[in-house]
Amino acid sequence: MSTKLKIEEIAPGQVYEATFWANPVEGNAFRFRATHLDGRRAPKVVLCNDSKIRPGMPCLVRVAEITKADRPDRGAIVVEFIRPQDFKLEGVWLDPVISKKLQILLESGLNILLDGPQGCGKTTLARAIAKTLGMEFVFFNCGAVVEPTDFLATIQVRASASGAPVTDFVKTEVLEALERANEDSATRFLVFLDEFNRCHESARNSLMPALDATRRVFHPVKNAFIEIPDNVQFIAAVNRGAQFTATFGIDAAQLDRFAPLQMDYPPPEEEVKILLRKHNALAEPLVSKIVKLADKIRKAPELSASLSVRATDEACVFLEHPLLEGDQQRMLPEVLKSSFCGRFNGRWDDPHSDAGAVWGVIQSAMKEG
Ligand SMILES: Nc1ncnc2c1ncn2[C@@H]1O[C@H](COP(=O)(O)OP(=O)(O)OP(=O)(O)O)[C@@H](O)[C@H]1O
Numbered sequence: 001m002s003t004k005l006k007i008e009e010i011a012p013g014q015v016y017e018a019t020f021w022a023n024p025v026e027g028n029a030f031r032f033r034a035t036h037l038d039g040r041r042a043p044k045v046v047l048c049n050d051s052k053i054r055p056g057m058p059c060l061v062r063v064a065e066i067t068k069a070d071r072p073d074r075g076a077i078v079v080e081f082i083r084p085q086d087f088k089l090e091g092v093w094l095d096p097v098i099s100k101k102l103q104i105l106l107e108s109g110l111n112i113l114l115d116g117p118q119g120c121g122k123t124t125l126a127r128a129i130a131k132t133l134g135m136e137f138v139f140f141n142c143g144a145v146v147e148p149t150d151f152l153a154t155i156q157v158r159a160s161a162s163g164a165p166v167t168d169f170v171k172t173e174v175l176e177a178l179e180r181a182n183e184d185s186a187t188r189f190l191v192f193l194d195e196f197n198r199c200h201e202s203a204r205n206s207l208m209p210a211l212d213a214t215r216r217v218f219h220p221v222k223n224a225f226i227e228i229p230d231n232v233q234f235i236a237a238v239n240r241g242a243q244f245t246a247t248f249g250i251d252a253a254q255l256d257r258f259a260p261l262q263m264d265y266p267p268p269e270e271e272v273k274i275l276l277r278k279h280n281a282l283a284e285p286l287v288s289k290i291v292k293l294a295d296k297i298r299k300a301p302e303l304s305a306s307l308s309v310r311a312t313d314e315a316c317v318f319l320e321h322p323l324l325e326g327d328q329q330r331m332l333p334e335v336l337k338s339s340f341c342g343r344f345n346g347r348w349d350d351p352h353s354d355a356g357a358v359w360g361v362i363q364s365a366m367k368e369g
């Protein structure tokens with residue numbers, strides 16, 4: 001619920017869930033501050049001083065006192081810490097053990113490396129973390145990075161009034177975020193470095209001081225180093241499926257600057273739930289069948305590539321469409337020829353190709369029923 005709580009609704013003794021951050025008001029007697037109670041905007045700041053509070057992690061608190069209840073512009077809701085709550089990420093399935101590790105890493109502020117096959121939810125997870133923790137999400141695709149400065153600025157050439165070419169530095173979202181983080185300590189930034197393994201190694205090396213205790217980067221426009229403050233959290237994603245082994249390329253020193261978390265596809269029952277949430281017009285047995293087939297393909301030892309949740313999602317998009325209404329069972333193999341086999345090398349009707357092998361897995365699984 002996003003409606004704002006009213007001061008009359010809050011009374012001492014009530015229990016709420018809240019997420020605290022370091023109080024940005026310097027010299028305040030309370031070290032921690034929250035703005036929401038049970039996900040609703042609180043009418044006054046929520047303050048607590050218990051050292052058991054972990055910034056960014058939800059916890060249960062009990063209202064102890066409301067100061068200056070009659071003054072809309074002042075006062076606070078003072079609370080007592082009861083216990084930490086489990087980290088809940090909306091719209092994303094995460095293995096419970098990975099979820100606990102993630103919670104610990106986010107508390108510690110360490111750089112995190114999400115390592116998992118294509119379409120297993122790395123980007124979805126990073127976005128959900130930012131949303132849950134009230135952080136500003138900064139998406140940066142490293143695939144296009146060639147030069148070390150590309151992380152922070154791109155060079156663009158334009159014509160001046162006289163017609164002579166002028167070069168401009170255009171700041172990337174990452175540099176904009178780092179500058180803002182230095183000016184605004186109350187806003188927290190999650191810088192997501194997607195496809196981190198795909199950028200040029202020398203470019204990745206230029207980020208090394210940003211990722212270790214040095215926490216600074218060279219600002220190519222100012223020609224000076226800038227600090228990376230604590231309100232910046234880095235999360236990188238790499239795709240280390242079998243087919244990417246040759247291009248993985250992150251060396252040990254670079255890897256060592258991250259805490260790696262291995263992700264995998266959601267278990268079939270969870271994938272069915274994810275798909276049914278998006279495609280609620282489809283019958284559960286049909287979605288289960290699609291996921292069961294995908295699971296068999298993912299486990300097939302002869303295939304080097306894998307099948308992402310995007311593939312099962314795409315099959316659902318087809319089958320949910322009114323054009324296929326009443327014809328879903330007959331059309332299912334046709335849909336899988338493109339949505340599943342089409343993601344592999346070769347053709348579904350060439351048994352010597354990967355696509356043909358996928359078709360073989362589909363056919364034998366369908367015969368089994
Ligand atoms: N664990 C998950 N929980 C919820 N949704 C998921 C999960 N995994 C995949 N999805 C769904 O599958 C789609 C692809 O996921 P996402 O883009 O996050 O994968 P990715 O691991 O970042 O893929 P890539 O390696 O190609 O970048 C998303 O639209 C999302 O809805």
Ligand SMILES: [Mg+2]
Nearest residue numbers: 122123194237
């Ligand atoms: Mg991604």
